[in-house]
Amino acid sequence: MVVIWMERVGILVVSYGSRAAAIIDAFVRSEEYATEIYVVDKQKNPFNVKTAKRHAVISDFNLKEILRFAKRHEERIDFGIVGPEKPIIAGVRDLIEKETRIRIICPTKRYAIEGSKVAQRQLFQKVAPEVNPKFKVFDPKDYGSVGQVKKSVYAWLKELNNKVAVKPDRATAGKGVGVWGDHLNTPEEVFEHFLSNYEHGPVIIEEKVQGEESSFQTFCDGKRLIPLPETRDYKRAFDNDKGPNTGGMGSYKDAADILPFMNSRDREKEIELINKVFRELKGKGSNPELRGIPFYAAFIHTDKGPKILENNSRPGDPEIMNLMPILKDDFVEVCYNMLDGNLRKVNFRKEATVVTYKVPPNYGGYATVFPERVDKAEVDTAVDLTRAQKLVKERGDSIRVYPGSMELRAGENYALGSRTVCIVGIGEDIQEARESSLEGIGAIKGGALWHRNDIAAKEHIEKSVRHMKKLRRR
Numbered sequence: 001m002v003v004i005w006m007e008r009v010g011i012l013v014v015s016y017g018s019r020a021a022a023i024i025d026a027f028v029r030s031e032e033y034a035t036e037i038y039v040v041d042k043q044k045n046p047f048n049v050k051t052a053k054r055h056a057v058i059s060d061f062n063l064k065e066i067l068r069f070a071k072r073h074e075e076r077i078d079f080g081i082v083g084p085e086k087p088i089i090a091g092v093r094d095l096i097e098k099e100t101r102i103r104i105i106c107p108t109k110r111y112a113i114e115g116s117k118v119a120q121r122q123l124f125q126k127v128a129p130e131v132n133p134k135f136k137v138f139d140p141k142d143y144g145s146v147g148q149v150k151k152s153v154y155a156w157l158k159e160l161n162n163k164v165a166v167k168p169d170r171a172t173a174g175k176g177v178g179v180w181g182d183h184l185n186t187p188e189e190v191f192e193h194f195l196s197n198y199e200h201g202p203v204i205i206e207e208k209v210q211g212e213e214s215s216f217q218t219f220c221d222g223k224r225l226i227p228l229p230e231t232r233d234y235k236r237a238f239d240n241d242k243g244p245n246t247g248g249m250g251s252y253k254d255a256a257d258i259l260p261f262m263n264s265r266d267r268e269k270e271i272e273l274i275n276k277v278f279r280e281l282k283g284k285g286s287n288p289e290l291r292g293i294p295f296y297a298a299f300i301h302t303d304k305g306p307k308i309l310e311n312n313s314r315p316g317d318p319e320i321m322n323l324m325p326i327l328k329d330d331f332v333e334v335c336y337n338m339l340d341g342n343l344r345k346v347n348f349r350k351e352a353t354v355v356t357y358k359v360p361p362n363y364g365g366y367a368t369v370f371p372e373r374v375d376k377a378e379v380d381t382a383v384d385l386t387r388a389q390k391l392v393k394e395r396g397d398s399i400r401v402y403p404g405s406m407e408l409r410a411g412e413n414y415a416l417g418s419r420t421v422c423i424v425g426i427g428e429d430i431q432e433a434r435e436s437s438l439e440g441i442g443a444i445k446g447g448a449l450w451h452r453n454d455i456a457a458k459e460h461i462e463k464s465v466r467h468m469k470k471l472r473r474r
């Protein structure tokens, strides 16, 4: 009998949703390390509970509680990684690295530029103004009364012909943004949406840009940025991009690094632009404070080149789930390279992936808009993942199940308020990956969950290709 010795590694994972399940899955699939996972979670995520050596629920991501958990297991933990924006922006890395010897993968508070959309726009304006649409910041500090700001807002709307996007300064994980023609149809609606955000702080009103979106994520070791393959997120709740914005109902990745509506020049331009921002933040030499995923930029490809809708300082959800299952390299090794400032390349299999989320009846207002589609008897019943998990066992290379906003109670899984569970389909091309994703979705029963039917649909992708061709002809 050959006994293979594997080095033990203890990893702290701060988790919110399916994104962390995909990250943990990549760790435990390591063939070089015996992983021991220590999870701080939003709730009792069934996948994480089953996989973790130690699991703690700290729903509000209170930093002191997270630190207490890290300290309790400090002797066993080699490094940590953080998925959700809230603790990153609050400075979880700064605190843990100050109080323990555990090194953390995510930017420090200072470099979590997701924390302020205004600061982001100003940074881009300084180093890469071409990525910004026309924008104006309305800060409550600059206006005495609602009447004053109203006058200013209406004048700006007139200048932009009402074609605007309204964005709160604070991070809202892709939600909270109102767009003319999508969610807002009159100047009064724009102003109402503006005011609901202005009550909480500065708001940006910017020119609405026409184009096709792609998500650009990067790993960073403080010295270099390693761009990850492109993905496309489906933000709107309902089929045909209708309904309110959500955290993302699904996403796709092509077998190549770019998407079907992009060309290699688009990708080069994105890399060039984000590197400009990186160099500005990094300064001379290396800046380990940027380690992690400091740039997950939502780009929109327009007739005037790529523009940035917003930048996040964390992995995208669902976009990172398109990538973790097809990582060729050992993820523990990738993380050590990030920690040691030694990350030169990250290799992915040349496969397509499609993520589809199942969500509860009230998510995105579905039960109100389509009450006839909700099976009332199934609402709040347990969600059965058995058949979907069986598919993973049978065909591990083409399908993955990642629970998100789902809680384990007395051995059964229950949906909470946000995106419940996703299926990643993997294939040679997007349509093959989509079939697997939908097969997994069909195997999940209970909870009156629903999903978008057009994630990565051929017609949807062809529409994007036609749209981009038209824009490029302008």
Ligand code: GLY
Pocket: 173, 174, 233, 247, 248, 312, 315, 316, 317, 318, 319
């Ligand atoms: N997919 C949207 C987000 O992660 O913010």
